[in-house]
Amino acid sequence: MVQGKLAWRVGRLAEVRDETPTARTLVLDVPGWPGHLAGQHVDVRLTAEDGYSTTRTYSIAAPADGERVEITVQRVPGGEVSPFLTEVFAPGDRVELRGPVGGWFVWRPASPDPVLLVAGGAGIVPLMAMVRARRQAGSRAPFKLLYSVRTPEDVYYAGELRRPEAGLDVTFVYSRKGPADWPGEPHRIGVADVNTAGWPAEFAPQCFVCGPTGFVEAVANVLVALGHDPRRVKTERFGPSGS
Amino acid sequence: MGIVTPGFQGRARSADEKLPPGQYLVEDFPVLSAGPTPRVRLENWRFTVTTETGQKHEWTWADLKALPSETPTVDIHCVTRWSKFGTSWRGVSLDTLLADVDTAADYVMAESHGGYTTNLPLEDLLDGQAWIAYEFEGEDLPAEHGGPARLLVPHLYFWKSAKWVKGLRLMLDDDLGFWEAAGYHSYGDPWREQRYQGD
Ligand SMILES: Cc1cc2nc3c(=O)[nH]c(=O)nc-3n(C[C@H](O)[C@H](O)[C@H](O)COP(=O)(O)OP(=O)(O)OC[C@H]3O[C@@H](n4cnc5c(N)ncnc54)[C@H](O)[C@@H]3O)c2cc1C
Numbered sequence: 001m002v003q004g005k006l007a008w009r010v011g012r013l014a015e016v017r018d019e020t021p022t023a024r025t026l027v028l029d030v031p032g033w034p035g036h037l038a039g040q041h042v043d044v045r046l047t048a049e050d051g052y053s054t055t056r057t058y059s060i061a062a063p064a065d066g067e068r069v070e071i072t073v074q075r076v077p078g079g080e081v082s083p084f085l086t087e088v089f090a091p092g093d094r095v096e097l098r099g100p101v102g103g104w105f106v107w108r109p110a111s112p113d114p115v116l117l118v119a120g121g122a123g124i125v126p127l128m129a130m131v132r133a134r135r136q137a138g139s140r141a142p143f144k145l146l147y148s149v150r151t152p153e154d155v156y157y158a159g160e161l162r163r164p165e166a167g168l169d170v171t172f173v174y175s176r177k178g179p180a181d182w183p184g185e186p187h188r189i190g191v192a193d194v195n196t197a198g199w200p201a202e203f204a205p206q207c208f209v210c211g212p213t214g215f216v217e218a219v220a221n222v223l224v225a226l227g228h229d230p231r232r233v234k235t236e237r238f239g240p241s242g243s
Numbered sequence: 244m245g246i247v248t249p250g251f252q253g254r255a256r257s258a259d260e261k262l263p264p265g266q267y268l269v270e271d272f273p274v275l276s277a278g279p280t281p282r283v284r285l286e287n288w289r290f291t292v293t294t295e296t297g298q299k300h301e302w303t304w305a306d307l308k309a310l311p312s313e314t315p316t317v318d319i320h321c322v323t324r325w326s327k328f329g330t331s332w333r334g335v336s337l338d339t340l341l342a343d344v345d346t347a348a349d350y351v352m353a354e355s356h357g358g359y360t361t362n363l364p365l366e367d368l369l370d371g372q373a374w375i376a377y378e379f380e381g382e383d384l385p386a387e388h389g390g391p392a393r394l395l396v397p398h399l400y401f402w403k404s405a406k407w408v409k410g411l412r413l414m415l416d417d418d419l420g421f422w423e424a425a426g427y428h429s430y431g432d433p434w435r436e437q438r439y440q441g442d
Contacts (some may be wrong), residue, residue, distance in 0.1 A: 008245065008440045035396050046253070047245040048251050048253045056324075089251075095248050096247055101439065102426075220280065224279045224281065230357060233278050233279050234278060235277065235279065
């Protein structure tokens with residue numbers, strides 16, 4: 001019998017919130033949940049009636065709040081699990097979870113250092129947990145968030161991120177189509193974006209980069225080229241290469 | 244069996260005996276690492292084996308390339324659940340590199356550029372089970388996959404196959420590497436699903 005964070009626990013879906021037409025936040029009640037740090041993830045295990053089961057990893061979207069665990073799932077067309085979680089899984093249904101997992105890609109509210117968060121697509125999820133943890137803790141650590149999405153409709157947590165918040169600067173980069181009042185052409189994130197929306201390397205910020213592999217590679221290389229200490233650039237890669 | 248989630252069926256599945264439990268097959272080659280990709284210049288590259296008594300054995304890039312190479316074709320299994328079959332590599336067997344190393348150690352810490360470490364039992368690196376690999380599918384190993392050279396230990400989860408490897412430190416007692424200290428399994432056998440400590 002495994003103990004603590006390695007034990008499988010049963011979570012019950014309490015609430016769903018649609019973030020975009022293809023992404024849904026799931027709020028689960030998980031009795032016995034030990035708590036977590038912003039940036040950690042959970043393993044979610046689904047079992048079919050014939051006993052077949054499969055597991056996927058999801059970042060936790062919100063800081064610790066008793067026995068509640070929030071994740072946000074992006075539907076991957078043809079996927080085995082994400083279409084189920086975003087379309088079929090309904091309040092009251094149960095699923096197994098274990099975690100929290102991952103002690104590296106985490107932000108601790110006691111840290112006063114400036115923080116740069118760079119998100120591509122669903123990579124916003126663990127970074128949003130950090131933004132919310134900062135707010136929950138009343139931290140004064142200065143945060144900048146650079147968030148790359150295809151179009152304005154693809155922004156997760158849009159209402160919350162567009163609300164002004166002291167000490168948090170949010171910059172959006174649109175890769176396919178920007179809103180009418182957005183100056184500039186849609187483009188993939190590049191040196192100029194990271195340089196303008198980020199901190200100077202001399203400020204020695206903690207940098208957290210999360211998104212598809214190609215995105216993370218590109219942004220991490222830009223940060224190092226801009227003089228950031230590679231040891232302060234933490235990355236989390238979702239999904240297959242080239243996506 | 245775990246609790247059943249109503250309505251979940253999963254995908255039609257075929258039992259593939261080459262696929263360890265909990266893994267799915269990919270055709271591409273996902274990149275997973277904890278930070279930016281280090282870029283290592285070949286003229287500065289060194290591979291060092293340090294014994295428990297502090298004795299050092301060192302190879303330059305030219306030394307490594309001058310050693311007899313092997314071309315293993317192996318299946319690889321990442322703890323994030325993808326597996327890839329039939330990957331082909333070129334590299335130097337650890338049997339060759341460790342042939343003249345005098346040690347009583349049972350464990351090894353692999354150390355990489357960028358600060359990554361991972362621990363392994365020494366016996367898992369011997370007898371044709373592990374290589375310092377510098378080519379992938381007939382090309383120089385790209386930096387994002389650990390080039391110029393990485394450890395290749397295909398029978399363990401792939402985080403053990405340290406990218407950008409720069410040396411091995413022999414140890415009398417086991418110690419924990421980077422992911423292992425963060426809660427991953429100390430050994431990491433994909434067939435026993437040793438993902439996290441306690442599995
Ligand atoms: C550390 C970590 C954290 C993660 N956090 C989140 C999260 O917060 N939110 C989230 O939505 N997902 C997250 N993921 C991805 C998630 O674990 C699943 O891979 C994803 O939900 C797809 O599962 P599926 O069963 O629907 O697709 P599968 O049946 O596994 O895959 C179907 C097809 O889609 C491809 N594919 C798989 N995953 C992706 C992907 N992410 N992007 C594009 N194509 C893909 C596969 O190669 C395959 O061809 C995370 C992954 C990791 C490793």
